[in-house]
Amino acid sequence: MEQFLSFFEDLPIFYKAAWIVFCIAIFWFLEGYFSLLRLQYKKWRHARTNFVFLFFVVLINALFGIIAAVVFIWSDQTGIGILHYISAPVWVELLISIVVLDLIAQYFVHYLLHKVRWMWRLHIVHHSDKNVDVTSGTRHHPIDFIIRESFALVAVLILGMPVSFYVFYRMVTILFTYFNHANIRLPLWLDKGLSYIIVSPNMHKFHHHYQLPWTDSNYGNILSVWDRLFGTFVYEDPEDIQYGVDIADHTSDEDILVQLRIPFDKTVKSKRS
Secondary structure, three states, X not given: OHHHXXXXXXXXXXXXXXXXXXXXXXXXXXXXXXXXXXXXXXXXXXXXXXXXXXXXXXHHHHHHHHHHHHHHHHHHHHOOOHHHHOOOXXXXXXXXXXXXXXXXXXXXXXXXXXXXXXXXXXXXXXXXXXXXXXXXXXXXXXXXXXXXXXXXXXXXXXXXXXXXXXXXXXXXHHHHHHHHHOOOOOOHHHHHHHOOOXXXXXXXXXXXXXXXXXXXXXXXXXXXXXXXXXXXXXXXXXXXXXXXXXXXXXXXXXOHHHHHHHHHOOOOOOOOO
C-alpha cells in the first residue's frame, strides 16, 4: 500500500492532465453509444463553453496546488490533524481521509452552494447547462471552484493527511465527476444498485433537473451515504429529467460571458430571494 501511495506523492502535473483528458475521452465515446437522453444540441459547440470553464479550473488547481503544498508542510511540521494522533493501518487512514474529504469538500460545500443565497448565485452557472454531458463536470464559475478548493484544504487541516492521500482522492473524484455527469445509460437495476453505495449517473442527473425539489437533492460526488443519511436522496424516473434551472433558462448557456456574469446579473432572479 505504501508503495502504491508513493506514486501519488510526487505525481507530475501532466499525469493529472492526462487523467482528465482520458476520463473525458472515454465517457465522450460511451455517450455516443449508450446515451441516457437524446440531447438536441451541437456537442462540440457545447463542449467549447465547458472547456473554457475547465481552463479556469486548471488554473485555480495550479494556484491551490502551491497553497496546498504549504499546508501539507505546515501540518506535517506542527503535527496538526487527527491522523497524527491515531495509529491505524495505512489503508484505514486512507479510507478515513476519502470519507472525510467526500463529506466536507463535496457534500457539505455543495449543500451550502445551494442553501446560501450568494453562493447559490455562483452555482447557478453549473446548473444553467441545458445539455448535461461529460463536459459539464467541470463547468463551475471560478469563484464557485475557489470555494470548493478552500473546503478541501479545511478537510486536509482537520485530518493532517499526507499529500499522497489527497492526490489519490483528487484522482478518484475526477473520475466520479465525469462519470456522474456523462450522458450514459446504465441498466436501471445496475444504476439503482450502485446508488446504494456510490453516486450513480442517474442519481446525479436528478440533481440537474430544472425544478425544485430535485435541484436541491443528491449533493454527493463519490458516496451516496451522505444524501441518504441527511435526507437529500432522490431516485425517480430518469425519463422525467429536464436539464437547466428555471431561474436562468432565459440565459444563453453556451455564452461564456453571459455565464460569468450570472452571479452579478440582477435580471437572473435567485430562488433564494
